[in-house]
Amino acid sequence: MANFEELKTAMGDLDEVLVLQILGEVAADGGDSATEALAACQAGMDIVGEKYESGEYFVADLIFAGDLMAEAAALLKPLLADTETISLGKLVLATVKGDIHDIGKNIVKALIEAAGIEVFDLGVDVGAEAIVGCLQESGAQVLALSGVLTFAVESMTEIVAAVKAAGFDDVKVIVGGAPVTAEYCEIIGADAWSINAAEGAGICRDWLSA
Numbered sequence: 732m733a734n735f736e737e738l739k740t741a742m743g744d745l746d747e748v749l750v751l752q753i754l755g756e757v758a759a760d761g762g763d764s765a766t767e768a769l770a771a772c773q774a775g776m777d778i779v780g781e782k783y784e785s786g787e788y789f790v791a792d793l794i795f796a797g798d799l800m801a802e803a804a805a806l807l808k809p810l811l812a813d814t815e816t817i818s819l820g821k822l823v824l825a826t827v828k829g830d831i832h833d834i835g836k837n838i839v840k841a842l843i844e845a846a847g848i849e850v851f852d853l854g855v856d857v858g859a860e861a862i863v864g865c866l867q868e869s870g871a872q873v874l875a876l877s878g879v880l881t882f883a884v885e886s887m888t889e890i891v892a893a894v895k896a897a898g899f900d901d902v903k904v905i906v907g908g909a910p911v912t913a914e915y916c917e918i919i920g921a922d923a924w925s926i927n928a929a930e931g932a933g934i935c936r937d938w939l940s941a
């Protein structure tokens with residue numbers, strides 16, 4: 732059985748060799764503990780953030796942390812996915828204009844895909860025009876927006892207004908990221924919000940299963 736406390740610490744220490752070794756053990760065990768492993772990696776990212784804020788880590792460390800988290804999420808994704816699940820529906824995902832943080836977005840993506848939803852990931856710094864275009868082309872029923880900068884809330888508001896103006900009244904919108912609150916959700920005009928990736932994925936799954 733993999734040691735998740737050790738995994739969390741290894742992620743916080745940016746010890747790539749140990750992180751990959753423990754994830755290898757999770758896979759060898761059949762992947763039953765993939766959800767706990769993902770949570771441990773996320774908890775390790777919190778340690779990275781604390782070390783950055785205390786001056787122990789620098790921007791280069793954050794970029795390395797982002798790559799390591801993306802690698803971990805990619806390794807865990809096939810273990811999280813229920814291979815019996817048929818596609819529940821389609822979802823467009825993006826980090827909004829002005830914001831290039833994508834670690835949280837990529838975690839949400841892994842969990843949404845694991846819930847059996849097809850994700851159209853537009854990347855970072857994405858504005859209303861690209862999102863409306865992707866909704867048109869994909870026929871997605873859900874739009875998920877991520878933003879970590881306080882400023883992201885303004886971009887989200889603009890995007891949701893543009894989506895509604897383009898006539899996508901039936902598209903459900905969920906917003907997430909550190910600055911998002913219930914109050915912001917209302918201002919943005921979104922249908923739901925969460926700062927918890929697993930909870931957000933669950934909301935999308937419930938919408939598409941209904």
Ligand code: B12
Nearest residue numbers: 780797830831832833834835877880881907908909928931
């Ligand atoms: C890593 C990091 C970076 C990396 C990003 C690498 C990458 N590939 O993403 C780099 C070095 C590039 C970076 C750059 C900058 N950063 Co920065 N960064 C961080 C840091 C340390 C961690 C962010 C992170 O990834 N957290 C881990 C993830 C997992 O958490 P998360 O994003 O919140 O996501 C979770 C939830 O919110 C939720 N979620 C997220 N999205 C969604 C979406 C949906 C739909 C749902 C349901 C849920 C959900 O699920 C996730 C998992 O639980 C934070 C500090 C901190 N402690 O948070 C600063 C921080 C976010 N950065 C900050 C700033 C200011 C910047 C810069 C402007 C710095 C500069 N002067 O250049 C630039 C931004 C440029 C830009 N235009 O975006 C500030 C933001 C302040 C603010 N409130 O506006 C912070 C808070 C640091 C600080 N204390 O000042 N940064």
